[in-house]
Amino acid sequence: MADELGRIQRPTAGQYDGRRKLLLVPLVYGPQADNAEGVEVLQRYWEQMQAQVDALEEALGGLQHVYHESLTVGGDEGLQQLGAADQRSHGFITSKTQAGAFLETTEDMDVLLETLDLQRCMMIPLASASVGSRLQEWHSDSNRQRYEFIANQIDSTLGENETGLLLISERHQVQFPNDIEVFYVSPPALEEYRRWFQNWAEQQQAAAAAARG
Structure with missing residues (x-):
């Protein structure tokens, strides 16, 4: 947590060494x-x-x-x-x-753009509940990929x-x-x-x- x-x-010096x-x-x-x-x-x-x-x-x-x-x-x-x-x-x-800090690549371009496009699509009123459901599933999967990439970037670059x-x-x-x-x-x-x-x-x-x- x-x-x-x-x-x-405030953490004390050496508490998280x-x-x-x-x-x-x-x-x-x-x-x-x-x-x-x-x-x-x-x-x-x-x-x-x-x-x-x-x-x-x-x-x-x-x-x-x-x-x-x-x-x-x-x-x-x-x-x-x-x-x-x-x-x-x-x-x-x-x-x-x-x-002295380094700015790291944080997101995958393709996944980010896909997620943003899907967010825009979900703002459009839809006549079909089925299409809306499929869009929601696609967006959820894209979001999962997006946040997994961010977690992996942090994990692979943040050292001991x-x-x-x-x-x-x-x-x-x-x-x-x-x-x-x-x-x-x-x-x-x-x-x-x-x-x-x-x-x-x-x-x-x-x-x-x-x-x-």
């Missing part, structure tokens, strides 16, 4: 809307998350590997790919690579007595190897963001319903 930062004490460690960071995004409150809450989350990661990294003796969902290449090319997609992650991870950092959406289904000590980074602003996002989504739904009359 993952240890949750913000709810456990010889173990493989992974810092698990929930990757959250704001809605595509100009909402000052949402921007503020999201910024608070990123600031608190980075502070917790820095503190844990120091306690565990450094950071050697970084993994980020949707990255199909690593190294400098991976940083370029990330810079075009997510500026917050790009700035944060750049600081880690400049300090090393620490890695994984940024991935909260709904991920990655099953980590049993010999990896996982620390779930959960700053107070994460729960604050969840509450804000739920309220925002409810307001959007209410506004849409009112517009329909």
